[in-house]
Amino acid sequence: MRIPCPLCGTRDRREFWYRGAAVDLERPAPDAGVEAWDDFVYLRENPAGPTRELWYHEGGCGAWLVVERDTVTHEIGRVALASEERS
Amino acid sequence: MRLAGRGLIDRSKPVAFEFDGARHSGFEGDTLASALLANGVRVMGRSFKYHRPRGVLSAGSEEPNALVTVGAGDAREPNVRATMQEIHEGLQAWSQNRWPSLGFDLMAVNDLAAPFLGAGFYYKTFMWPRSFWEKLYEPVIRRAAGLGALSGQAGGERYERAHAFCDLLVIGAGPAGLMAALVAGRAGADVILADEQARMGGRLLAETYEVDGQAGHLWADVVLAELDALPNVRRMGRTTVFGAYDGGTYGALERVLHHSGRRPRGAPVETYWTIVAKRAVLAAGAIERPVAFRNNDRPGIMTAGAVRAYVNRWGVSPGQSVAVFGNSDDAHRTARDLLAAGVHVPAVIDSREDAPESRDFELRRGAVVCDASGRRGLEAVTIRTAQGEERIAADALAVTGGWNPTVHLTCHMNARPVWRDDIACFVPQEGAVPGLRAAGACNGAFSTATCLREGAAAARAVLEELGRTVRDEPLPEAEDDPYRIAPLWAVSGKGRAWLDFQNDVTVKDVKQAAQENFRSVEHMKRYTTQGMATDQGKNSNVAALAVLADATGRGIPQTGTTTFRPPYSPVAIAALGAGAEGKGFRPERFATSHAASIERGAPMIEAGLWYRPSYFPRDGESDWRQSCDREVGYVREAVGVADVSTLGKIDIQGKDAAAFLDFVYSNMFSTLKVGRVRYGLMLREDGFVMDDGTTARLGEKHYLMTTTTAAAGEVMKHLEFVHQGLQPDWDVRFVSVTEQWAQFAVAGPKARELLDGILDAPLDAADWPFMSCGAVSVGGIAGRLFRISFSGEQGFEIAVPARYGAALFDILTDRAEALGGGPYGMEALNVLRIEKGFITHAEIHGRTTAFDIGMGRMVSAKKDCIGKTMSERPGLLEADRERLVGLKPINADGRMLAGAHLFREEDPPVRENGQGYVTSVCHSPMLGQMIGLGFLKGGSDRHGEIVKMWDGLRGVTTLCEVTGPVFFDPDGGRMRG
Numbered sequence A: 001m002r003i004p005c006p007l008c009g010t011r012d013r014r015e016f017w018y019r020g021a022a023v024d025l026e027r028p029a030p031d032a033g034v035e036a037w038d039d040f041v042y043l044r045e046n047p048a049g050p051t052r053e054l055w056y057h058e059g060g061c062g063a064w065l066v067v068e069r070d071t072v073t074h075e076i077g078r079v080a081l082a083s084e085e086r087s
Numbered sequence B: 001m002r003l004a005g006r007g008l009i010d011r012s013k014p015v016a017f018e019f020d021g022a023r024h025s026g027f028e029g030d031t032l033a034s035a036l037l038a039n040g041v042r043v044m045g046r047s048f049k050y051h052r053p054r055g056v057l058s059a060g061s062e063e064p065n066a067l068v069t070v071g072a073g074d075a076r077e078p079n080v081r082a083t084m085q086e087i088h089e090g091l092q093a094w095s096q097n098r099w100p101s102l103g104f105d106l107m108a109v110n111d112l113a114a115p116f117l118g119a120g121f122y123y124k125t126f127m128w129p130r131s132f133w134e135k136l137y138e139p140v141i142r143r144a145a146g147l148g149a150l151s152g153q154a155g156g157e158r159y160e161r162a163h164a165f166c167d168l169l170v171i172g173a174g175p176a177g178l179m180a181a182l183v184a185g186r187a188g189a190d191v192i193l194a195d196e197q198a199r200m201g202g203r204l205l206a207e208t209y210e211v212d213g214q215a216g217h218l219w220a221d222v223v224l225a226e227l228d229a230l231p232n233v234r235r236m237g238r239t240t241v242f243g244a245y246d247g248g249t250y251g252a253l254e255r256v257l258h259h260s261g262r263r264p265r266g267a268p269v270e271t272y273w274t275i276v277a278k279r280a281v282l283a284a285g286a287i288e289r290p291v292a293f294r295n296n297d298r299p300g301i302m303t304a305g306a307v308r309a310y311v312n313r314w315g316v317s318p319g320q321s322v323a324v325f326g327n328s329d330d331a332h333r334t335a336r337d338l339l340a341a342g343v344h345v346p347a348v349i350d351s352r353e354d355a356p357e358s359r360d361f362e363l364r365r366g367a368v369v370c371d372a373s374g375r376r377g378l379e380a381v382t383i384r385t386a387q388g389e390e391r392i393a394a395d396a397l398a399v400t401g402g403w404n405p406t407v408h409l410t411c412h413m414n415a416r417p418v419w420r421d422d423i424a425c426f427v428p429q430e431g432a433v434p435g436l437r438a439a440g441a442c443n444g445a446f447s448t449a450t451c452l453r454e455g456a457a458a459a460r461a462v463l464e465e466l467g468r469t470v471r472d473e474p475l476p477e478a479e480d481d482p483y484r485i486a487p488l489w490a491v492s493g494k495g496r497a498w499l500d501f502q503n504d505v506t507v508k509d510v511k512q513a514a515q516e517n518f519r520s521v522e523h524m525k526r527y528t529t530q531g532m533a534t535d536q537g538k539n540s541n542v543a544a545l546a547v548l549a550d551a552t553g554r555g556i557p558q559t560g561t562t563t564f565r566p567p568y569s570p571v572a573i574a575a576l577g578a579g580a581e582g583k584g585f586r587p588e589r590f591a592t593s594h595a596a597s598i599e600r601g602a603p604m605i606e607a608g609l610w611y612r613p614s615y616f617p618r619d620g621e622s623d624w625r626q627s628c629d630r631e632v633g634y635v636r637e638a639v640g641v642a643d644v645s646t647l648g649k650i651d652i653q654g655k656d657a658a659a660f661l662d663f664v665y666s667n668m669f670s671t672l673k674v675g676r677v678r679y680g681l682m683l684r685e686d687g688f689v690m691d692d693g694t695t696a697r698l699g700e701k702h703y704l705m706t707t708t709t710a711a712a713g714e715v716m717k718h719l720e721f722v723h724q725g726l727q728p729d730w731d732v733r734f735v736s737v738t739e740q741w742a743q744f745a746v747a748g749p750k751a752r753e754l755l756d757g758i759l760d761a762p763l764d765a766a767d768w769p770f771m772s773c774g775a776v777s778v779g780g781i782a783g784r785l786f787r788i789s790f791s792g793e794q795g796f797e798i799a800v801p802a803r804y805g806a807a808l809f810d811i812l813t814d815r816a817e818a819l820g821g822g823p824y825g826m827e828a829l830n831v832l833r834i835e836k837g838f839i840t841h842a843e844i845h846g847r848t849t850a851f852d853i854g855m856g857r858m859v860s861a862k863k864d865c866i867g868k869t870m871s872e873r874p875g876l877l878e879a880d881r882e883r884l885v886g887l888k889p890i891n892a893d894g895r896m897l898a899g900a901h902l903f904r905e906e907d908p909p910v911r912e913n914g915q916g917y918v919t920s921v922c923h924s925p926m927l928g929q930m931i932g933l934g935f936l937k938g939g940s941d942r943h944g945e946i947v948k949m950w951d952g953l954r955g956v957t958t959l960c961e962v963t964g965p966v967f968f969d970p971d972g973g974r975m976r977g
């Protein structure tokens, strides 16, 4: 698998460290309530198909990336810097 | 039998080699198989299950029978295909799977017991009694069955791994692959041309066709010369592309030195390549399939294509009198090549009623071979025609049942091949592997002209996709014979007709599987073991599923294929693991004091990848405890020196550095004054403790964070994530400076005295209160000093750029020794911290909260931080949670063990009575007994209670008093003094 880092170019996945779903970017406010925090910390989808994930270019530039990946075809879609991805 | 004047071998270069201890001679260019055939050796192995004598079947990597062991001692390699092993001076090869010898094999008794050993035999027979399986059945079966054996010794040969990148990877260098590489190479694309054979050319080397008016192999040589002159083309011979993976990544195995007895220093015997290609052309050719008939495994029976290869490429005939049997025009071609080489062809048996006539040889149309005789080598075949059966003497038989395109790589990403009735074979599904195109025989194009055309077309399509200009060039002239085939899988009749030679699977086995309702091809495979040997069914899959389709009344496409998985041909684990063994798997990180520690005889222990001194033994000390106690004494009574450089150091700078630290630490750092240090606790977002350490404020916008040795990498990633992912607008940057600074703890009542003696300016106690930090100069070198303590004594940590670390360690230890102290290691460091109740990752092991470790108040109420919300969950704040306590045996000689569990004194030690567990223990020289830290339900509410420590594994029960975690100097006066 290869991931196109927006800063470094396309690199082997061994340069990257996997974190999990990009849900981690949507941190609720401290007073958002039990459900919002439970969703944020524990609940994850496990789709057969497109996912949005967080990968860290540990063996490269150190950027956190939001990577669209299809778990069925292994196809990598859009890749963006996490720092520019938050709404 | 060697044929005069034929073949591409170099007859001026004879090569001597040994097979089963007998000396033989061949020529440069020979494989072991061709050289053995030339020497009249027909039996090259014994079959897996029945131990039947077997000869070579093929001339390529698909060979199921002629597997040998090459090399000796720790360089021994089993299951080498004789068809792929090039001979070289001094080569020693041995046959396998026989005892005591290839000619007389005692296990051949299995062959006589064959009626009892059919499909599913093991499943049915060895079910009961269950206890017999491990002790009796399995060892016996393993000894009787099996191929070659590994040497059992480590690391004889060197393996390597490497990476390559290209625009176009061409897999296979037959006519299609050569043409693809030529077109792409001429257009300037970066091309890698890989072929598993030593010599490139594919079938052009094995056939007698002309290309562009010259012999095929000469045309190939011309193309290869042109490719070699192009700087953008790289040729990789002896390289098998064995797997297709995501993102245009291909795995390849280069056999670097197997063809040579030489081992130049450092040279690998094999290299495992990862090739990343923008596009790929698969030109892997096709594998000829045999026809199943009774005793079709007699030595001397081989595929027709292999016979032509041995005759044309190696100048060897498999026999004096070679019959030919088949269902396509390839049978006729084979006979013509044999006749042209002067070999007698007693008959061509063609199953097709409408086969073309020939005057060159005796042709039997609409006939089949139904039996073969000659146990150690073919003597005659029995043919069946409309007139009846007839025996024909022959010492070799060339068989063709048609060609199976080598579709394997196109299936590695889940695609299934597509059945084509017109040519009776599976072809690749288009787009099966993104970026890969199939061309030539592997795509079902069997004439030389279509191979050349498809190779060129595939390259042109790739060039267009890559945005390169393509010139239209005429294609070389070549034969364009039609492929006329009438499917023939198995000849009916009694007896055993072999499908899978390597695993001894017969037509009857497959039919039996169907009868017993193992009708799915995947079930049939597992039930019969067809296709599960090292050839992965390359010679038998399609025929086996055709037989299954017939037995179940379905068509071949409805029956489907089994799953093709990488690797295409066997790859040694040693190759896949190249570079990742020993230190390559686990690199070593050494602190600057490493050499000095070794010199002092310190046993080193691993801390992650780091190596740290355990203790520094002195003459006369008989065990580590004595050394450890002495070193603890240095720190408690004089001064000790320890290298603490392995702790993670992260330099944090920026306008928002303070706000950032407030967010990642549970406690406040924005309020920390410049020149001061604070202990910080870091939580995960789920509220549990992630790491701890001290952070110093070096300037208004400049902090230096320390992490534990183990968590340094994790914390760095975490900080980057919190910044980039959660607070990207904050002006803050981090860099790890762990390796840039050497840092030493100087601890003990004489610590200040020691440092005062080496710093360039006097060390005034008033300027350096507890938890202060600042710049210092030592020997003219700019360094940093931190007044912190992990021992409970007056303590400093002094840091200098790493290049001065070794020198500073020497100075510090010399001075310490002069003051009645010296260096201390990890054991003493651990004792010192347990006596003080300081935690490490033994306590913050991922399942404990700030509340559990007695630091609940360190989660600041004044601000948000990572983990704060979740740490406030009611369940994480209950008084009866397992919380940190100190533990002390009530008898001074009581033993404590980390990992032991805690129970009420009166309760039996069973899980439901569990009250907690012990995390850290040591013998405390200060208290003169063992002490420990652990987690106990109710924690601090139970100080003074007696609990039972129980270690069932090591059989130790000790009654302990529950105490506070701080055993020594609880008010911290020594540390602040």
Ligand SMILES: [Zn+2]
Binding pocket: A005, A006, A007, A008, A009, A057, A060, A061, A062, A063
């Ligand atoms: Zn990058």
